Amino acid sequence: MDIAGYLDRVRGIYASGQATEHSYRPALAALFAGIDPALGVINEPKKSDAGMPDFLFERAGVPVGWAEAKDIDKDVIKLKGYSVEQRKRYERAYPNLIYTNGVDFEFIRDGARVHFVSIADFLGKLGGLQPLPDRFDELVRQLRNFAAAQPISITSAKKLAEVMAAKAAIIKDEVGIALAADPAFHTALGGQFKSFKANLLPGLEPDEFADIYAETITYGMFAARFHDDDLTTFSRAEALEKRPASNPFLKGLFEYVAGPALPRRLTYIVDDLVAVMRASDPHSLFRDFGKFTARNDPFVHFYEDFLAAYNPKKRKSRGVWYTPEPVVDFIVRAVDDVLRTEFGLADGLADTSKVTVDWDTGTNDPKTGKPVTTRRKVHKVQILDPATGTGTFLAKAVQLIADRMKARAPGKWSGYVEADLLPRLHGFELLMASYAMCHMKLDMQLTQSGYKPSSNPPRLSVWLTNALEPADREVRDLFFQPLADEARGASAVKRQTPIMCVIGNPPYSAESDVVLDALGDTSHWR
Template sequence: MSVIAGYFEKIAATFKGGQATEHSYRPALYELFSALDERISVTNEPKRVAIGAPDFIFMRGDVPVGHCEAKDVGVELKALKGYSVEQKQRYLKGFPNLLYTNGLDFEFYREAELIRSISIGDVLMGLQPKPEAFAELEAQLKDFVAQTPRTITSSKRLAELMAAKAVLIKDVMGRALVADLERNGDTDLTAQYRAFQEHLIHDITAADFADIYAETIAYGLFAARLHDQTLDTFSRQEALELLPKSNPFLRRLFGYIAGPDLDDRMAWIIDDLTKIFLACNLNEIMADFGRLTGQNDPFLHFYETFLAAYNPAKRKARGVWYTPEPVVNFIVRAVDEVLKSEFGLADGLADTSKIRIDFDTGQTDKKGKAITEKRDVHRVQILDPATGTGTFLAEVIKQIGNRVKASAPGHWSSYVETELIPRIHGFELLMASYAMCHMKLDMILTEMGYTPSGEPPRLSVYLTNSLEEGERVEQVLFARWLAEEAREASKIKRDMPIMCVIGNPPYSGESANKGDWIMGLMEAYKKEPGGKEKLKERNPKWINDDYVKFIRFGEHMIEKNGEGILGFITNHGYLDNPPSGVCAGTF
C-alpha cells in the first residue's frame, strides 16, 4: 500500500466517526509528512498556531525547507474568508516553499506562485478517493521536501524576504502580547511593552509596539550580518556578539532575542530570518546596491528599500526619504563656519574648550530638592533632536575627524573618547532608526581608525521623544534598560548646555505631538510680535506642524544655554505661505 493510500484510509476513518475537528486529522498528516524523507524532520506546534504560525514546519537539519497550513476536511481552499485570506497572503510572502491543504486538496506554492494543485478525494457522499492521483501527490510531496533554499543575490529580493518575515513577527508578537495582556500575564514581552508606555510612547498600542519591535529585529539582524566575517554560520546568538558594544540598550534588546527566555511563539520566525541572511553574502549585495542607486551609504539607504517592502504607507508617513548628502554636508560646514566667524572659536566644531555648569546628580536632599554639583563640560555641545539614522551626526564626526587627524596624527582615538563622544548627542523616537544610528556611527568611527582604549564608551544617542520635557526618572520599573535610556536622555534635556542644534526634523501638518510641555512652549509662536495679542491668522493650526515644534525645541535649548546656532532643514511653508507669526515674529 502506498503512503498516500494509507494516509487516505486514516482520514476516512476519522471522518466517518462524525466527531472530527480540524485538529483530528493532524496525526495522519504528520505520519504522511514524516514518511516522505528520513532526512526531514516535521514539527507540528499547536501552541504556535493559536497566534498565527503555520501548522507544520519541515526542517533539514537546522534549515527550514518548507511550511504547511492545514485546514479542516471539506474547507474550500480557494474561497477562504476573512482572516484566513489575510493570513494566506502573509504566508505566501513569508514562506517561499508553502503547502496549503484541507486533507484532500493540496496546493503547492513556490515564491508565492501556485505551481500545482492535486486532489485525492472529495466529500460529496462521504469521503470518496481519487486513487489515480495518489502517485502524483506522493511525487509532488517528495519534491516539496527536497527543495533547497535559494541563494539570495539581489537587494530587492533580500528586502522582500526581510519584510515578509518582519510582517510575520509583527503579527505573531501582536497576537501573543494581546493574549498575555488579556490574562494579565507578567511576561518579558508585557514588561517591555509597559516600559515603552511609561517611558517613551504613552499611548502606544500592542499592535504598534509589535510593529516597531519587528522592524528593529529585522534590521538589527541585517546590520549584524553585515558585520559578520564568518559567512558559513549565523544565528541570533551570533548576531548579539556582532552588534556594537557602544550601545548597551541595543545589546540588551538582542540579549532577549538571543537568549533562552525568548518567547517560543516568536523564536521560530526569527530563526527563519537568520537562515535568510545565511543564504546571502551581504557585502556583495550591498556593494551592488550602492552601484545601482549611486548612494555612498548603502547601509542607510537600503532601509528605504526594506521599509518600502515592509510597509509603504509607513515609509511615506514617516518621511523616510533621505536627506541628500550634499545638503547635510553644507549645513554642517555652515555651522562650523559660524562657530569660527561669530563665536571666535578657531577650531569650529572641533573646539574642545570647556565651561563650568551646575549638573543634576540624580539624587535629592531630605527636602526632596535635586542635588547638583559643579562640572566642567565642553562648550560646543551638538544635538540632533530628530536624528533618525544618524546622517547629520555622522557628517559632524567626519568633518571633525578629518581636521583632527590632519593636525594631530595618532591622537584620533583618544580625541574620540575624551573630546568627541561627550559632546555629540542625538534623540530618536523610532526604535529601528535609533538602532541604525548607533550602528552607523560605530561603523563611521571604526572606518576612520578609532580603536577603543578599553570597553567602548556609550554613544550619546538616546531613544526618547524630544518634544517631551526632560523629567527626573526616580524609579526603574519593568524593563530597566528603557528606564535608564529615559534617565540619560532627560539629563541632556535638563542640564547639558546645548550650543548647536542641527538636523532634519519631521513634517507632520497637524502634529500628533501635543504634550503639555511642548504645547506650552508653542504659545510664544501663537502671539503677535510683542507677545500680548493672539496671532491674527486665518488658519493658525499649521504652526502646530512638527517641524515648527522642533524649531521651538531648538530655540528653547539654545535660550537655556544663552548662545547657539540652529541649523535645520525645514518645510518651505514659512517662506512662501501667507505671513505667519512663526517667520514674522521669531526667526
C-alpha cells in the same frame, strides 16, 4: 511514497463522520515523512496562536519548507475571512510553502503560486472523495521538488529587507497575542510594555508596542549579525554575544530574547529570523556603504525597502522622510563654516574647547529640597540631530571631522574620538529600526575612519526617545532597566547638555505645542 494508501486512509477518516481538521494530520505527517528519509517533518512546530504553519520541514536542522493544513472541505484557493490575511502573512514569511486540505495541494514559492494538484474530487457528505489516480505521480513529483528546495539564500539588501519585514509582521502578531493574554501585564513582556509606556511613549497602546517590539527584535538581530565575523553559524545566543558594544539598550533586550523567559509563541519566529540572518552576509550587502552619491545611501534604501514591505503607512504617519545627500553635505559644511567664521572657532565642528556649566547631580539638598548642582566642564561645540533617522547627518559630521583631524594628527584619531567626539555628538530617534540602523551606520563610519576602540569605549550618544517630549528629572526603573537607562541618557542631553549645533531634518508634529526652551537658550555659548 504510497499516494493510494494515503488517500485510502484519508477516505476512511472522512467516512467515519467524526473527523475534525486535526484528524487528518497523522496521515498527512506520514505522507510528508515518506518524501525523503533525510527530511525532518514536525507537526505543529512550537504551536502559536498567531500562526506558524502546521508543518515544518527541516534538513540537518535547517528549515527548508512549511505546510498549512486546512479541513478537507475547505477550498485552499478561495479562502475567506481570517484565513485570507493569514495566508498573506505566510506567503511573505515562508518562501517554500504548501497549502493543502489533504487532497488539494497548492505549492507556493517566494509568495507566488507555482503549482496546484488535486488527487481527489470532493463530492460532499454523500459522495465522499472520488480518487484521481492519474494525478498521483504528479503529486509525488511536486512533493519531491518541494523537499529539494535549498535553505533560503539572500544575496541582495532588498531581498533581506523584504524577508525581515515578513518575519517582523509575524513577531508583531505574536507579541500582540501575548499581551492580550496578560491584561495585567505581569509577565516579563508585559513589564517591558509598561516600561516603554512610562519612559518613551506615554500614550502607548499594546498594538503599538507590538509594532515597536517587532522592529526592535528584527533590527537588533540584524545589528548582531552585522557584527558577526563567523558567517557559518548564528543563533539567539550569538545575537547577544555579537550585539554592538556601543548600544547597551540592545544588549539588555537580547539578554531577554536569548534567554529562557522568551515566550514560547515568540521563540519559533525569532528562530526563523535567526535562520534568515544565518543565510545572509550583511557585510557584502553593504560593502559600498562609504560610496555615497546623491541618491545612494544604502542604509536609507534598506530601511525604505523594509518599511515598504512591513508598514508603508508608518513612513507618512511618523514623518519618515529623507534629506538628499547633497543637501546633507551642504548643511553640515554650512554649520562648520559658521562656527569658524562667525564664532571664531578655527576647527569648526572639530573644536575641542570646553565651557563650565551647572550640572544637576540628580540629588536634592536635604535641608532646602532643591536640586544639588556641581560645576562641570563640557565641550563647547555640542552637536545634536533631534530626529536622526538612520544617522545620515551625524555620519556626515563624523566624516568631515575625521578628514580634518586625521590630516593633522592621524595617530591620535582614536583617542580624539573617545575623548572629544563621542561625548558631544548626540542624536534622538523614536523609530526603533531607524535607531538601530543609526548605531550601525555610525559604528561603520568610525571603523572605516580608522578608529580603534579602547578596552572600555564610551557608548554612542544616540538615544531612543521622542525629541518633542520634555525630559523628566527622575526616571523610574520599572520593569526593564535598559530602557530606563536609555531614558536617563536622553534626559541628560535634553535637560543639561548645552547644545550649540542642531543639524538634521527636524521632527514635526502639527498637534504638538511642546517647545524645548533649553535648545533655544544661547546664554551658555554666547
